[in-house]
Amino acid sequence: LAYVLGDEGSGNDLGKRVLRAYFTKKMPPHLAKAFNETYNLSVEELNRNVYQNKFANAYLASFNKFVVEHRNDPFIQKIIYDAMCGFIEYQILPYEEARYSELNFIGSIAHIYEDIIRAAAAEYHLTVGHIIRKPIDNVVDYHKKYLIK
Numbered sequence: 001l002a003y004v005l006g007d008e009g010s011g012n013d014l015g016k017r018v019l020r021a022y023f024t025k026k027m028p029p030h031l032a033k034a035f036n037e038t039y040n041l042s043v044e045e046l047n048r049n050v051y052q053n054k055f056a057n058a059y060l061a062s063f064n065k066f067v068v069e070h071r072n073d074p075f076i077q078k079i080i081y082d083a084m085c086g087f088i089e090y091q092i093l094p095y096e097e098a099r100y101s102e103l104n105f106i107g108s109i110a111h112i113y114e115d116i117i118r119a120a121a122a123e124y125h126l127t128v129g130h131i132i133r134k135p136i137d138n139v140v141d142y143h144k145k146y147l148i149k
Helices: 012-025 030-037 043-052 054-060 065-071 074-091 109-112 116-125 137-145
Strands: 100-105 127-132
Touching: 012 030, 012 043, 012 065, 012 074, 012 109, 030 065, 043 054, 065 074, 065 109, 074 116, 100 116, 109 116, 109 127, 116 127, 127 137
Parallel strands: 100 127
Antiparallel strands: none
């Protein structure tokens, strides 16, 4: 369903969630203050950057930097956890084989939030195997180990 309707657990999704929390005043005051000091963003500027930008998904994902910087805050941890649960519910659980297969993940978001992905998967009784940031690193390691002598 692409980034508007089906990008659960992505940087775009996390950006949308943190923006929604900030602009609907659901974000705790200490985080709202930090967000405002970092971005000083008006709703008009946000809407312009989202609705008049063909790369809106990348713009929204850029707010993941704030999520990473505050990832130890319980409010942000819940945002991340809920996003990962959404990913599991919409992108994994519809496939029956997911219940008995090992799940493996690739990408920087999965790498950064590995602990939360594993916790969310455990909640659904799913098994997580490897989480790899950049697959090319594993390819290079394989070739170094087995092919280059």
